Amino acid sequence: MLSSFNEWLWQHRFWLPPNVTWAELEDRDGRVYPHPQDMLAALPLALVLLAMRLAFERFIGLPLSRWLGVRDQTRRQAKPNATLEKHFLTEGHRPKEPQLSLLAARCGLTLRQTQRWFRRRRKQDRPQLTKKFCEASSLPIHSWRFLFYLSSFVGGLSVLYHESWLWAPVMCWENYPNQTLKPSLYWWYLLELAFYLSLLIRLPFDVKRKDFKEQVIHHFVVVILMTFSYSANLLRIGSLVLLLHDSADYLLEACKMVNYTQYQHVCDALFLIFSLVFFYTRLVLFPTQILYTTYYESLGNRGPFFGYYFCNGLLMLLQLLHVFWSCLILRMLCSFIKKGQMEKDIRSDVEESDSSEEEEEAGAQEPLQLKNGAARGPRPAPTDGLRSRVAGRLTRHTTAT
Structure with missing residues (x-):
């Protein structure tokens, strides 16, 4: 049965141009x-890359993060409570006020104590800064992903620099599909595919951000596109797509890593450079060079076939993801222009500050009654200064795009 399915799947009429076997x-x-x-x-x-990454994070990334001054915040642990823990694991992390009231009565706690327990319990599950940093750290300052993307970009550029299709994408279709395979292109392609497979394997264990679903879709699309383009001998156009993506990815990882340190001006400059490169490569070069040549110039004297629609459909899906991430970057750029410095990563979950607990406790104090009936409470703090300090702390302890 498997043999029959494999024979049906790889029919030449699906993946190759008409009259080609x-x-x-x-x-x-x-x-x-x-x-x-x-x-x-x-x-x-x-699997080899995964083992290298784990060793890298443990023996290089973590010590380097400490050396650069990245420190985990001290987190207050939630007191053990079987009833609240069961609700947290089965019903949800953020119960509504009626549920909180019911749980508080069941456990003999006040509503505020129950809210505080859930807040601290949520914070326990969030990754510490050093974990996030280890996803993006390398010798002496580089990150694991930065190191790979930069190496891949430089390696890919050296492989393609003397090839005609790098400078004129229409040459991708010269004598197609009868184009021989060069060993250097094969190894570069194989390494890129292995890296994206390792990213897919690690996705469930990495820091999850608000665009987690988009990342999963992106990695699946890339793996399918690479496998299809190699099998159908579309290596030339596939190599251009890889090189175009790597040109901005290493800048993104560098920006992430520097954001965990105190070098805010360097982070701001890197983010501006990354934004310019990202917009130019993903919103200008990709549609005008890659999509144009695969949609119009790839046909030549041949008619369309299934592989043509399959390839263009996946490339269009990639472009939609480019537009999605471009909108996120634009929001951060607008914030940067208004405030003069980079804000937190809009994809990340903000660390819930323990200072909010202190404010709640202070607000919960009963006012003291004076003889004339006026209420006297604690002297109010300068709220503007407090907000600015909290905002600064959040900015320093969250990740960049």
């Missing part, structure tokens, strides 16, 4: 072509 892409006379089974090597390579 897989037999034409068999190795012969010293000419080597890509074959779908070659991509299986990416699976063990992905």
